[in-house]
Amino acid sequence: MAAGRPHGPGEPLNTPIVPASTFEAGGDRNYSRENGTPTWEALEQVIGDLEGGHATAFASGIATLAAIIDITPVGAKVAVPTFSYAGSRGLLAHAHRTGRLVVTELPPDETDAWTGSDADLLWLESPTNPTLDVMDLKAIAAATSGRVVVDNTFATPLGQQPLSIGADIVVHSATKLIGGHSDLLLGLTIAAEPALAKELRDARTRNGATPGALEAYLALRGLRTLPVRLAEQTRTAATLAERLAAHPAVTKVRYPGEGMMIAFELPDAESADAVTARLRLIRRATSLGGVESVVERRAWLAGDAHVPAGLLRFSVGLEDPEDLWRDLASALG
Numbered sequence: 001m002a003a004g005r006p007h008g009p010g011e012p013l014n015t016p017i018v019p020a021s022t023f024e025a026g027g028d029r030n031y032s033r034e035n036g037t038p039t040w041e042a043l044e045q046v047i048g049d050l051e052g053g054h055a056t057a058f059a060s061g062i063a064t065l066a067a068i069i070d071i072t073p074v075g076a077k078v079a080v081p082t083f084s085y086a087g088s089r090g091l092l093a094h095a096h097r098t099g100r101l102v103v104t105e106l107p108p109d110e111t112d113a114w115t116g117s118d119a120d121l122l123w124l125e126s127p128t129n130p131t132l133d134v135m136d137l138k139a140i141a142a143a144t145s146g147r148v149v150v151d152n153t154f155a156t157p158l159g160q161q162p163l164s165i166g167a168d169i170v171v172h173s174a175t176k177l178i179g180g181h182s183d184l185l186l187g188l189t190i191a192a193e194p195a196l197a198k199e200l201r202d203a204r205t206r207n208g209a210t211p212g213a214l215e216a217y218l219a220l221r222g223l224r225t226l227p228v229r230l231a232e233q234t235r236t237a238a239t240l241a242e243r244l245a246a247h248p249a250v251t252k253v254r255y256p257g258e259g260m261m262i263a264f265e266l267p268d269a270e271s272a273d274a275v276t277a278r279l280r281l282i283r284r285a286t287s288l289g290g291v292e293s294v295v296e297r298r299a300w301l302a303g304d305a306h307v308p309a310g311l312l313r314f315s316v317g318l319e320d321p322e323d324l325w326r327d328l329a330s331a332l333g
């Protein structure tokens with residue numbers, strides 16, 4: 001990945017952290033909120049290349065959805081998967097309650113409901129958080145005349161590039177797999193068309209949803225190692241998913257066959273909580289996609305109360321696979 005690197009004799013290999021709000025007049029940049037900074041731009045260039053579009057960095061993943069709502073006409077019809085990131089559904093539900101949008105939730109695996117939808121904006125997520133449903137993005141994008149947005153946080157651009165199959169906008173919570181070290185909050189939009197990218201950038205400027213200089217640097221640094229982290233964490237996740245599926249205490253394992261995310265189920269909330277309380281190496285924490293393994297029973301969240309009570313979302317880290325299995329096996333008892 002040469003993208004996003006300074007180039008030339010005496011240049012640093014990595015784009016510096018540029019903590020600037022303002023720039024001397026007469027150049028391309030005036031004020032960071034409006035024109036960006038070299039650090040944001042380096043990150044935008046790399047993710048734009050990977051997804052095949054025009055990228056804009058935001059303060060967080062959820063700020064990308066806020067910007068998309070901002071550029072959507074009042075009263076527009078929006079469809080969102082029933083089982084998808086609770087924060088996204090929460091923000092859309094708020095827009096529905098306040099009369100800003102008309103939001104419908106559709107089951108992610110019922111492709112016919114999506115291809116038959118007359119929504120003006122289809123908010124897709126695949127695999128979904130936390131139930132790991134895989135949506136037929138291609139069929140849905142081909143069938144609709146509405147705007148197609150794909151939350152590609154779980155798949156990453158290495159797993160799929162939705163713009164290449166007809167999506168209009170891809171979004172990422174770079175807080176998760178792209179950052180990869182649980183040390184930042186940042187969001188990214190990648191638009192297929194430059195005019196749409198400009199609308200999103202203008203929304204960022206208007207609303208001030210700008211990333212921090214350090215966060216942009218860390219996200220770019222994380223993105224550079226995403227291929228090796230993803231390969232290793234996927235290998236470990238595949239092994240653990242297979243062993244979990246064979247374990248008598250586990251009632252169901254959801255693993256799409258790729259990626260570092262597993263969801264596995266225990267009979268009820270009590271047994272799931274008892275298992276997580278016995279884990280030592282795997283930490284009980286929200287969020288995902290980092291080098292450290294974390295587990296969370298999602299139904300405790302109000303927004304995910306409809307998720308099976310005993311479902312544990314498991315983000316597989318870079319620890320030794322056998323250490324992780326010993327921890328799981330001993331906690332499952």
Ligand SMILES: *Cc1c(COP(=O)(O)O)cnc(C)c1O
Binds near residue numbers: 061062088176
């Ligand atoms: C975490 C997450 C978000 C929200 O991102 P933040 O960076 O926390 O604002 C959006 N979509 C998915 C799939 C996520 O996992």
